[in-house]
Amino acid sequence: MKFKKTDLNEVLKTLAREYTVFAPIVENEEKKFMPWAESKDVEMEGLNTIKPPKDVLFPNVEKMYRYKMGLEGFIEEIFPEDTKRILFGIRPCDMRSIDSMDKVFLTKEYVDSYYAKRRDDATIVAFGCTEAGRTCFCESMGLNPNDAPSADVMMNVSADGEDYVLEARTEKGEELVKKLEGLITDGGEAKKDTKCSLVINKAEDLDKKLAKMFEHPIWDKVTKGCIGCGTCTFVCPTCYCFDIDSENYGAEGCKYRCWDSCMFSDYTRLAGGANPRPTKKERLRNRYMHKLSYFNERYGETLCVGCGRCVEKCPAHLDISEFIEKASAAELGKEDK
Amino acid sequence: MAIDHECSCSKNPLVPTLCKVIDVKQETPDVQTYTIQTVDGKKPFSPLPGQLAMISLLGVGEAMFSITAQGDDYIQSSIKRTGLLTEAFHEMQPGQQIGVRGPYGNHFPIDDFKGKDILFIGGGIGIAPVRSLIRYCLEHREDFGHLDILYGARSMNDICFKEDCLENWPKAPDTNVYITTDVPSEGWDGHVGFVPSYIEEVGFKPENKKVALCGPPIMITLSSASLLKMGFKKEDVITTLELRMKCGIGKCGRCNIGSKFVCLDGPVFSLAELDELPDEK
Ligand SMILES: Cc1cc2nc3c(=O)[nH]c(=O)nc-3n(C[C@H](O)[C@H](O)[C@H](O)COP(=O)(O)OP(=O)(O)OC[C@H]3O[C@@H](n4cnc5c(N)ncnc54)[C@H](O)[C@@H]3O)c2cc1C
Ligand code: SF4
Numbered sequence A: 001m002k003f004k005k006t007d008l009n010e011v012l013k014t015l016a017r018e019y020t021v022f023a024p025i026v027e028n029e030e031k032k033f034m035p036w037a038e039s040k041d042v043e044m045e046g047l048n049t050i051k052p053p054k055d056v057l058f059p060n061v062e063k064m065y066r067y068k069m070g071l072e073g074f075i076e077e078i079f080p081e082d083t084k085r086i087l088f089g090i091r092p093c094d095m096r097s098i099d100s101m102d103k104v105f106l107t108k109e110y111v112d113s114y115y116a117k118r119r120d121d122a123t124i125v126a127f128g129c130t131e132a133g134r135t136c137f138c139e140s141m142g143l144n145p146n147d148a149p150s151a152d153v154m155m156n157v158s159a160d161g162e163d164y165v166l167e168a169r170t171e172k173g174e175e176l177v178k179k180l181e182g183l184i185t186d187g188g189e190a191k192k193d194t195k196c197s198l199v200i201n202k203a204e205d206l207d208k209k210l211a212k213m214f215e216h217p218i219w220d221k222v223t224k225g226c227i228g229c230g231t232c233t234f235v236c237p238t239c240y241c242f243d244i245d246s247e248n249y250g251a252e253g254c255k256y257r258c259w260d261s262c263m264f265s266d267y268t269r270l271a272g273g274a275n276p277r278p279t280k281k282e283r284l285r286n287r288y289m290h291k292l293s294y295f296n297e298r299y300g301e302t303l304c305v306g307c308g309r310c311v312e313k314c315p316a317h318l319d320i321s322e323f324i325e326k327a328s329a330a331e332l333g334k335e336d337k
Numbered sequence B: 001m002a003i004d005h006e007c008s009c010s011k012n013p014l015v016p017t018l019c020k021v022i023d024v025k026q027e028t029p030d031v032q033t034y035t036i037q038t039v040d041g042k043k044p045f046s047p048l049p050g051q052l053a054m055i056s057l058l059g060v061g062e063a064m065f066s067i068t069a070q071g072d073d074y075i076q077s078s079i080k081r082t083g084l085l086t087e088a089f090h091e092m093q094p095g096q097q098i099g100v101r102g103p104y105g106n107h108f109p110i111d112d113f114k115g116k117d118i119l120f121i122g123g124g125i126g127i128a129p130v131r132s133l134i135r136y137c138l139e140h141r142e143d144f145g146h147l148d149i150l151y152g153a154r155s156m157n158d159i160c161f162k163e164d165c166l167e168n169w170p171k172a173p174d175t176n177v178y179i180t181t182d183v184p185s186e187g188w189d190g191h192v193g194f195v196p197s198y199i200e201e202v203g204f205k206p207e208n209k210k211v212a213l214c215g216p217p218i219m220i221t222l223s224s225a226s227l228l229k230m231g232f233k234k235e236d237v238i239t240t241l242e243l244r245m246k247c248g249i250g251k252c253g254r255c256n257i258g259s260k261f262v263c264l265d266g267p268v269f270s271l272a273e274l275d276e277l278p279d280e281k
């Protein structure tokens, strides 16, 4: 299936009649996922967005329940409504991040109701990259920049560059494609030859190796420049930690959750001031270990998808791809069992 | 298309149930025990020994506490005043409404304990989770062998659950109770000294015995060393961990040690299991 590139706006307009369509839109010289409107400037190709689209499923701040204090109180759930939406044109790395989020929020005994509702209501159209940024290394992490296996619809530029080629992969995807009748024609050959700019040497069993490297001297070196700003966790498509807090208005109030960062010093601080991760060394070690080893152990896949965002944006030039290479090449000491 | 949910809960697990405090008991100068019911007079839920409740004082904050006891229509938690939130808890009067969610976490391995002698060791407020297990064992007395309870508090005034420690438990069948205080205090003619040395002094035998050990980290470290020295095996010493928590359901990422989340996979671990985890406790 395919449609003409020049029909993109028509396609989005059709979909926007029934869904809120989040598309890569350029505003004030920055590309980000936001609700489409006819006046907006959509840019499918070019580099990925700086901010990942994760907030469509897991908002930066989300209200959880209202309450009233005192002797005649109440607790009233606030549940997301009207979340029928399409994520249009997310890249394979960001699709793979959503697979990881699904594991966190939908499995292991408890289902996170808020995430489940948004996820259920979302249809995802992934778009194969046509260009790789200078810090893109998803291929080294086992992904393919041209393909997102778990997307509802996979979309690529056609070989002749004139069309967008579609493949519906799930029921949700087929439903979406049906709505485009009249705009879509059969056939079309997808161009799938984009390569990552950054190729790194990652040991096959790095997750298991790292599990033995908790006390390795490598941590003293790689964590040196970090200033604990939390930028890396903010731009990471797979960082999902959240804080829970409340806001009061008189006797009533609202409990909400918001993104948090394991790079902040008070993240693990206990009453009385004790902190199991007192310095940036322990905090960065936890972040890297979580991405590359702990998550593998718990959920069976690595949590770094190689999108390169944290590498691009860290003000102190810390580089997880460089860490992966160093750790892959590191010698295990006697103590690293 | 619905997503495959692997779910053990019927409702939103992050929204608490509205409950009320029906009784407040001053245990020590800085510990109070709260008896808690839903607003319509029911038991909020039925926890297993060692499980946790996330209790929120609406408008102030929310934190995790051990459930120290339960009855047909209530649960109990004991809270030590240590900071802003717990300070506010201590202002509560009977009738105060609170939010409660849970029960969270794993529990003491009661099935492994069956048929065994049990040594309970508590330090300070750490006696709270141990008490839930002691109560369970006393309610199912015939399932367990000889019981030893060793509890250390700072001074006589700091002994929590005085009725249980000084009256009820010493009278329980085939049960010995050893209480010690860190420092001498007026009116206290019991043992004085720290928990680890008292453990060695009494000289408990490791044969056919399981240990439940809870208290401040330093006491757990030193008591574990004493027990291992006395021949107890790491598999037989069960303790609890305390890390900062937010969600209580293994989602928010807050309480991990390595790949484990203490709120979901813990808080109860054997010393052998702790050995497997990175040293970040
Ligand atoms: C598994 C577990 C079981 C616990 N059982 C008990 C118990 O039975 N009785 C008891 O008195 N205390 C218990 N605690 C500790 C209790 O949660 C903290 O003392 C309390 O959160 C600290 O609040 P605060 O007012 O002293 O600190 P504040 O300075 O007001 O802290 C604010 C926030 O910090 C977090 N926090 C700070 N210290 C801790 C901590 N040690 N553990 C978890 N979160 C913390 C909480 O989210 C709290 O809302 C337990 C903690 C855990 C993790
Ligand atoms: S972005 Fe860089 S400096 Fe900031 S917390 Fe992350 S690693 Fe540290």
Ligand code: SF4
Residues within 6 Å of the ligand: A232, A235, A236, A237, A238, A239, A291, A303, A304, A305, A306, A307, A308, A309, A310, A311, A320
């Ligand atoms: S850790 Fe960095 S490179 Fe890896 S997924 Fe997160 S932002 Fe992308």
Ligand code: FES
Residues within 6 Å of the ligand: B244, B245, B246, B247, B248, B249, B250, B251, B252, B253, B254, B255, B256, B261, B262, B263, B264
């Ligand atoms: S408290 Fe949220 S993961 Fe444990």
